[in-house]
Amino acid sequence: MASSPIFSSLTVSRPFFAAPSSNLFSAEALLKRSLPNVVPASRLAVRPTPELVSSGISQVDVIAGGFPRGCLTEVCGPNSSGRTSLLLAALLAATRRAEVCALVDVSDAFDPASAASAGVDFQKLLWVRCGEKQTSSPRRHREPEKNLDCIEQALRVTDLLLQSGGFGLVAIDLADEPFNIARRIPLASWFRFQRAVEHTSTVLLVITPAPCAQSCAALLLKMQAESLEKKPPAFSSQFSGCDIPAHAELLQGFETRTEVLRSRTARKPGRSVSETFTTKAAAG
Amino acid sequence: MSFACIFVPEFSVQALLRAEPNLRMQALAVLEGKTPLQKVFAMNEYARAAGVECGMSKLEAETCSDLMLRERSLEQESAAHAALLDCAQSFTPRVEDTAPDTVILDLAGMKSLFGPLHKIARDLMRRASEIGLETSVAVADNPDTATLVARGFSGVTVVPDGKVEEQLGSLSVEVLFAGKNDEESVQLLETFQRWGIRYLRELAALPDIALSERLGEHGLFLQKLAQGKTARTLAPVDPPLNFEEVIEVEHPLVLLEPLAFLLNGILEQLCARLSAHALATQELRLELDLVSGWRSEDEPDSNRSTSLRAGLRGRPSPHNHFSRTIRLPNPMLDSKTFLKLLQLDLKAHPPGAPISKIRLIAEPARPRPAQNGLFSPPSPEPEKLELTLARIAAIIGEDKVGSLQILDTHRPEAFRVQRFGIHDPAKSSTNGNSHGKRSSDDLVTALRIFRPPLVVTVMIREGRPVHIHSKKRTEIGGEILWTAGPWRSSGDWWEQDGWSRDEWDIALQQESAIAFFRLVHDLLSGRWLLEGSYD
Numbered sequence: 001m002a003s004s005p006i007f008s009s010l011t012v013s014r015p016f017f018a019a020p021s022s023n024l025f026s027a028e029a030l031l032k033r034s035l036p037n038v039v040p041a042s043r044l045a046v047r048p049t050p051e052l053v054s055s056g057i058s059q060v061d062v063i064a065g066g067f068p069r070g071c072l073t074e075v076c077g078p079n080s081s082g083r084t085s086l087l088l089a090a091l092l093a094a095t096r097r098a099e100v101c102a103l104v105d106v107s108d109a110f111d112p113a114s115a116a117s118a119g120v121d122f123q124k125l126l127w128v129r130c131g132e133k134q135t136s137s138p139r140r141h142r143e144p145e146k147n148l149d150c151i152e153q154a155l156r157v158t159d160l161l162l163q164s165g166g167f168g169l170v171a172i173d174l175a176d177e178p179f180n181i182a183r184r185i186p187l188a189s190w191f192r193f194q195r196a197v198e199h200t201s202t203v204l205l206v207i208t209p210a211p212c213a214q215s216c217a218a219l220l221l222k223m224q225a226e227s228l229e230k231k232p233p234a235f236s237s238q239f240s241g242c243d244i245p246a247h248a249e250l251l252q253g254f255e256t257r258t259e260v261l262r263s264r265t266a267r268k269p270g271r272s273v274s275e276t277f278t279t280k281a282a283a284g
Numbered sequence: 285m286s287f288a289c290i291f292v293p294e295f296s297v298q299a300l301l302r303a304e305p306n307l308r309m310q311a312l313a314v315l316e317g318k319t320p321l322q323k324v325f326a327m328n329e330y331a332r333a334a335g336v337e338c339g340m341s342k343l344e345a346e347t348c349s350d351l352m353l354r355e356r357s358l359e360q361e362s363a364a365h366a367a368l369l370d371c372a373q374s375f376t377p378r379v380e381d382t383a384p385d386t387v388i389l390d391l392a393g394m395k396s397l398f399g400p401l402h403k404i405a406r407d408l409m410r411r412a413s414e415i416g417l418e419t420s421v422a423v424a425d426n427p428d429t430a431t432l433v434a435r436g437f438s439g440v441t442v443v444p445d446g447k448v449e450e451q452l453g454s455l456s457v458e459v460l461f462a463g464k465n466d467e468e469s470v471q472l473l474e475t476f477q478r479w480g481i482r483y484l485r486e487l488a489a490l491p492d493i494a495l496s497e498r499l500g501e502h503g504l505f506l507q508k509l510a511q512g513k514t515a516r517t518l519a520p521v522d523p524p525l526n527f528e529e530v531i532e533v534e535h536p537l538v539l540l541e542p543l544a545f546l547l548n549g550i551l552e553q554l555c556a557r558l559s560a561h562a563l564a565t566q567e568l569r570l571e572l573d574l575v576s577g578w579r580s581e582d583e584p585d586s587n588r589s590t591s592l593r594a595g596l597r598g599r600p601s602p603h604n605h606f607s608r609t610i611r612l613p614n615p616m617l618d619s620k621t622f623l624k625l626l627q628l629d630l631k632a633h634p635p636g637a638p639i640s641k642i643r644l645i646a647e648p649a650r651p652r653p654a655q656n657g658l659f660s661p662p663s664p665e666p667e668k669l670e671l672t673l674a675r676i677a678a679i680i681g682e683d684k685v686g687s688l689q690i691l692d693t694h695r696p697e698a699f700r701v702q703r704f705g706i707h708d709p710a711k712s713s714t715n716g717n718s719h720g721k722r723s724s725d726d727l728v729t730a731l732r733i734f735r736p737p738l739v740v741t742v743m744i745r746e747g748r749p750v751h752i753h754s755k756k757r758t759e760i761g762g763e764i765l766w767t768a769g770p771w772r773s774s775g776d777w778w779e780q781d782g783w784s785r786d787e788w789d790i791a792l793q794q795e796s797a798i799a800f801f802r803l804v805h806d807l808l809s810g811r812w813l814l815e816g817s818y819d
Contacts (some may be wrong), residue, residue, distance in 0.1 A: 081797070
């Protein structure tokens, strides 16, 4: 049962706050009294809270409650902010739940070694690599028109995947696309995706450099790297006064701050809620 | 004991009509022989009514108006016969392959399963009609009587007990020699005609001794047939399961739409035959015979987009044969899904020449038992998923969609994209990595790969990279804030394509924040490459 009902968009101008149910009936009663001969085109109804599933990162689950099923979740941030680590964690969590996942890799940037280290079950992951065949020039350094081709492919592929149905998680990785290209995706496309996953159990996760889906995203997370985690050299004291040799340094990971910018699945807090987590470099 | 006989009248005509059902209501005659000595071999009732006779030459037959002429196709007859056997074997395994146009079933024990004999006979006729054959079905207490009645009466006939001779009596003596062209049979028929024996009742009434003196044992046997007193055991056959349909087209096919129309008909018949055996298929093989020596100027421009010759414009096909195989991850039995998969495949790989013959073979497989658990998570339907994957492959390429398989080597980018399929949850395993179950707090720092790697210029100071510059991507460059490395890895030095590289992790200041990259020095080529960014 819904613990915090959210009113349908027909009547409520403040979708983030739950209203008492008595207001629902009084509004309907008022309409009936003032316009007795008018038959309403639709009935006022409460939209149930979507089911939330784990994002794979406990800190993110604490602030956001998890990723909502049947909704679009957008994760944005600059490079090296932990977006892809969050994506891998979400894929791991979904494949652990024995759900079939699909990754629409717009820039063909997915690293199988990282995913294997994370423990993602590849038998349950459908990888779609957008872009034309290998050319002499790197894919992401082409003219903007070629980037648009990749995005157009990604939109068509996403349409097909959502229409097919049955996927537990469909992720669209636009992280490496320039923001001026990614924001050209029409709002109608995002709206179409949102309507396609509505009333299904699919989590639609979009990774972007900056917010693109606007109001279509039920959950919007912003990620930012906090600090670099590096292993202090074990014998730094022996090198006092000297530069630490580069091979003695080791990138352990980095600390990431995640902030909830928008959430339709819970009451909006008075101030931004954020949490930090640390990634760890894969061994071997 | 009861036996049912399924007889296909005008078998050669019916075999052709399976591929062209639109000709069923038209006068159709089948020709046999080499040009210009072709003669009419068989015809349907409309052609007979128009005055066509067996043995007519092609020129004579062409004088009849509204008459369609087709060459006899042994392959289509073979496919029709196989379909007829499938139909019979869907009721009982005890089926005798009496003739190409006749099969006999042993109905022992079937009443309790399928109902009374009339119902069984009607079901047989209906099932045969579903595979494109209009048949006559007869049920009698011995196989030979059932055969004669099926050949003599159209529709469904059940011979009541004790009324065998009466039922057979009204049949013409010619029914005893149907399908036989040997000299002895021709002579016997002529003898009966000279004696004035027109019907089986007249043959049955002849004195047996006198008949034996004049016609011998064969004559006596024919009399017993006419009386319905023969008794023989059925010789059931167990033909190999061969699900194959063939169509030879009159005019070579150039466009995809008519080919799809024919494929739809073939697929429906194949699926019906597979369903009759409670089987599905996991592999479809399409084999096309092509016309060689064509010219592209013959084709109107409006057909270019859906032309089957789009793949090799302006050049004659070097091969006369074209084949495609569609392998399915799970056994399926949906003709519409198969048709869509074939259409998508032919659009991606057009044959390159007009098509003169179509052969479609389905490899039988046990159907997939699908029973979803009450609490198991939903997964895509295999048929829908297969279509979706085919459509995605048509957009981005076949090798760009699938599931990953990590190869057993330390070479960078050692993976393979393989066909994606839904596996049995009980049999599914992890991707084989040795890290075991990872807790949610052990997050892996993910790497985003640049494909292909970005070539950069690096300034080295005291053995460390201190400055980096990229021509193609100017926003990645500048002073390196932090480095870690190098870590050397190499391998396959005994092969032609060995590799050796030094890897560095570096930090660069970008517009909004510090970003981390993996820098690689290829020791064999000497190039510096930016392989990816940590995210």
